[in-house]
Amino acid sequence: MTTDLPARMLRLLSLLQTRREWSGTELAERLGVTGRTIRRDIGRLRDLGYPVEGTTGHAGGYRLASGTAMPPLLLDDDEAIATAVALRTAAGHLTGMEETSLRALAKLEQVLPGRLRTQVAAVQQTTATIGWETRGPRVDPALLGGLAAACRDHEIVTFDYTTRRSGTASRRAEPHHLIASGGLWYLLAHDTDKDDWRTYRLDRITNPAPTRRYFTPRPVPGNDPAAYVSDKIATAPARYRAIATVQAPADTVRRRTWALAGRIRPLDGTTCTVDCSSNYLPAIAQALAALDVDYTLDTDPEVTAYLHQTAVRMQHATHS
Structure with a gap:
């Protein structure tokens, strides 16, 4: 039975965070207390700013709802490490969330116990991020x-x-x-x-x-x-159409152009088609270059003109 009030309150809060809704009976059984005690503890959590809602139904229940401010969260050791690593990864890979992720990471690291801070620091010190430039819009x-x-x-x-x-x-x-x-x-x-x-x-x-x-x-x-x-x-329809008939098996092309895997269609054992259509002309040129094999192209005039221009530019570069 959980008799220590602070420990019981922390345990109750942890349970409410792990599931969308709990019945009062379930919470009482988990904590080894009476339903009356659960009701009093729920009132204490509300006094501390946690938006715990009562739910209707048989015997009633409780759930954490969205509130006007973010109350503290309880994380176990594994959850804390996973969250810190995820935030560090997000800072390097999620367009538009870099600053937000770093702020959240700084707050988390400030309250981590020393033993966990050491583990998180080790992961960060031994991990490198390749910062590829992306065209993606910023994420809210x-x-x-x-x-x-x-x-x-x-x-x-x-x-x-x-x-x-x-x-x-x-x-x-x-x-x-x-x-x-x-x-x-x-x-x-x-x-x-x-x-x-x-x-x-x-x-x-x-x-x-x-x-x-x-x-x-x-x-x-x-x-x-x-x-x-x-x-x-x-x-999905793209602005510029470009369909390549490739002189190579579909599996071979798929290994070379993993990003286009869903656009490869086998014709027979030695040829396939690859839909390189895109809203961006440079993306089409990059996809075609990745094929690294002979192909014929069925495409829009704008794509043909861009590819000719790119080829001339490359010829000039190699002969300069």
């Missing part, structure tokens, strides 16, 4: 966090979405997964109005709002969210 941490919570809690959200033609439309969707790819973030969700799966770019989402209405998660087509989004990205 509040938007990312809010959608992640909606995915976790299976809560329907509404938002405005800007389409490729710069038109804005209202959306209502069941959010399932967040996918990061090529400097961009995507939300995989089931659109309730269209009754179909949709992939939304986060940089085109504005005015997101929770609805307090929840849904039962449905299976993602193929049971692989990342593969589904990857396929949608690969088949």
